[in-house]
Amino acid sequence: MFELDKWQEIYSTVKKNKLRTFLTGFSVAWGIFMLIILLGSGNGLENGVRENFRGGAINGVWISSGLTNMTYKGMKVGRQIRFTNEDYKALKQTVPGYDRISARLFMGNILTSYKNNYGTFFLSPCHPDYGIIKELTVIQGRFLNNIDIVDFRKVAVIGEKVKDALFKAPDTVAMGKYVNINGVLFQVVGVFRDFSRNDHEQQRIYIPISTAQRVFSGNTVINQISFTTGNATQLEADAMVRIARTTLSTKHMVDPADSRAIEIWNKSEDVRRFNALFAGIRLFIWIIGIGTIIAGVVGVSNIMMISVNERTKEIGIRKALGATPASIVFLIVQESIVITAFAGYIGLVLGIGLLELVSKNLPPSEFFRNPEASLAIATGATILLIIAGTIAGLIPGSKAARIKPIEALKDE
């Protein structure tokens, strides 16, 4: 089907009309170029925003307390709400179907030392489930466990950056060593890595919350409770959040509508909103991109139409010599596909090239990182081009097939 002859045929017509072919090809190349740039930028935007969601399960629910903002049952606004272990237990009992749950204390930046190395690191006592809720990767040893909590063990899981700061050469082994946290010795049982975007989340130390309450705070106050919703559907997850709010607001005599007193961040809701937004953006980009390509395709079709008009006589001769209508359609369609695909491919390569260039040289920001056109996009664009080329060739092709040899061959 694609023998040398057909290529020569196309080559000879293209050679005859260099400028015309170039201009047509350019419009297609431009269309694809724009589509790739738009899609790549869309991906860059998406990657940038998605990066903010890293470090923490996407089905996590985070609850913290604050000052009341609404009067309730005769109590004035501005009341400080504080969670305690009781709230943690209450949620464990009332929230149906949660997967993991942990309370957390915020101890702030605490002076920590090992031998002569000092640093201040954010100390964050928590339950063992927190490692999963926060999606920490333990690279040495283990995370906290239940026995640590029950036995009030003085153990610590430190961030990779903490380890680097405290355990300098030649004494780089942290596991099993005792670090001095605010005057109390804790044994290092694990080192973790946090893939969050924020550097300071690497500089944390996690210890059992029970130990921290006994050694440091001396009470049962906690600052945050977080849980994951497991495989719950959107509706079930929303129900869990609602029940958690009801439980806490009843216990603390807070208006259930007071979202300042009991602040709940349902991450899956944000993820959902974000996904919907980017689905919208992607659709928008495809519409614009395809619109641009259609403009190019109409250009190709137009040029092929002119070409068919100019080649009326040639087509008449071919038909007189035995060309079937199908072979004439194929001749025109193939030429159209070749022009479209070739020009489009150039646009594709240039577009991806520019994205690579930007990706390499532009520092990733909060809103934009790694603009990329995936293989799927490139494949999709290629298929689109071939379809577009076929469509662009079909109308002129069928017009060519309808040419009557006797009219085409009339001597002027």
Next chain:
Amino acid sequence: MIRIRNIHKSYTTGQNSLHVLKGIDLNVEQGDMISVMGASGSGKSTLLNILGILDTYDQGEYLLNGLKINKLSEKKAAQLRNKMLGFVFQSFNLISFKNAMENVAMPLYYQNVKRKKRNLIAMEYLDRMGIRDWAHHLPSELSGGQKQRVAIARAMITNPKVILADEPTGALDSVTSLEVMDQLQEINKEGITMIIVTHEHDIAARTRKTIRITDGMITDIVNN
């Protein structure tokens, strides 16, 4: 070889109907060489188009080599033209961006003959027409006589039953005209039936039989 009975053909333009052929009967035997003469508008070109399966007829019967030619699909018509017929035109009708050899080889392309093979065959026919040395020239680089020889080679390459020539010498000077006619006569001697439309008497005189058409009817058949 060609047998037509009572062929009628009208062209309708708007409300006017133009009755071009008004009942043509004609027998052409295999190996015959006939000329068709007539004033312009007499219907001789229309007759040639019908014989060449380039046009349809309204009424009558046309048998080409025993095959009934009527209401064929475009595809079938194209295949028949390719296998059975060769065309020679007044204005040569060569494809301008293809060289002489490629032009000659074109009918074989539509028989799916491989490129190398058909170019080889094309060279043989160009050789027979005495223009082998011009095989790689574009039509624009050839003289009128050379162009018509290329066209004749193209008409012959499929080894057709019938060659239809529409004013083959119309664009040539008298010396070249005679040379081209010599070659057509040579081809005819090999048994290929030849029908030549012309308005030149000395050309017609070199065929075996001359048919005169006036107002869509055969008015005279002369054996030369």
